[in-house]
Amino acid sequence: MKKRLLYLFIFYSTISFCQEKIYYLEGTLGKSTIFMTVQVYKSDRETSLNAVYFYKNSLKDIKLEGKLKDSNNFTFYFKPGDIVSEKFYLKKSGNTFDGFWYDAKNKQLAVTLKPVNFDNYKSNIKIRFDDERLNLVKYKFLEFKKQKTTLYNNKEFVWYSEKHCDSDFFRLGTNFSEKNKTLINPILEQIHIENTLNQLGCSSSFEYSNGQGIESNTTINYLNANLLGFQTSDYWYCGGAHPDFGSSGYLIDLNNGKKYGIDDILAFDKSVTGDSENNFDAYSKYRSDYFAPKLLAVINSQQHFEKPKNEDDYCDYTNEEYWDFPSWNYTEKGIEFTPIFYRAARSCEEAFLVPFEKLKNYKNPKFPYEFK
16 A cells, blocks of 8 residues: 555656646648647656647658747757758747748748647547547548458458558448448448558658558458457557567457457456456456466467477467467457567467367356357
């Protein structure tokens, strides 16, 4: 309890000396329409400034570094390879930012920005825009186009791309029931929108985004009258020291649109909970005390892992910690699990298939379908 009180004291003390001001702006750069987020952080020691902007016709983020001459004069610049390729000089007057933009050859264009009227960009889609409010704006300008049709288990899937970036995803095709399409396609569209917004926001201060920073692959791996299972695998580099990769498994109920998490499907103990957002302590305890050791035991019964003898071999699959929060993939033959390693050992991550037969004793009683 004393440690927790000390942590809270430090946390709120830090907050008291740190203020954040965010401006969401829209306007013109020359004849082009742009949108910009400006963030100002003030503490008792320093003031820091950064900004991100995008063109309406591109939607790809451009990350800017900034300097604050005084409370009303802002300088932003984009400096890939330590060479300034563009810069803004803006003066804040009331709620308006006016000034000029310059390219590397000192070409000058006028800039006028004012607060975004978010009433013009309201949306009913169930995506959280709290952290990236200008995604509400980007969403309004997304354009999806049909690219191809594929078959899985004799069912048609229609694949769409997005105009502004590399972002492909599927919808249910014509030989699914109207009920299925009405219920499921909005869910699939929402996933596609989220993936697209992530791609458009994948940028760095080192180079301009070409809309391909996230290499994504989606595979459909399970389908019957009740369930649709698929996996997305992503490899991304959005700035920073190293690229990264990961995958996400989905299992959607075609009858009601429910998206099942792995804790909805498997229960290694009655304390199982998939509510990581509102009940994280219980969720974390279940994962470490029951999920990880029992899942590892099931997998090890067929893999027979041994602890590495070479200290340079990071691939220790006997370590329960790597099985706390594995990625998973629901397939026709069973469920694949991929342990999650720390960044330097990501090459150790590989999928291990567990046949449904070995998981039947652990099926969550609330999961309404048999494993087959």
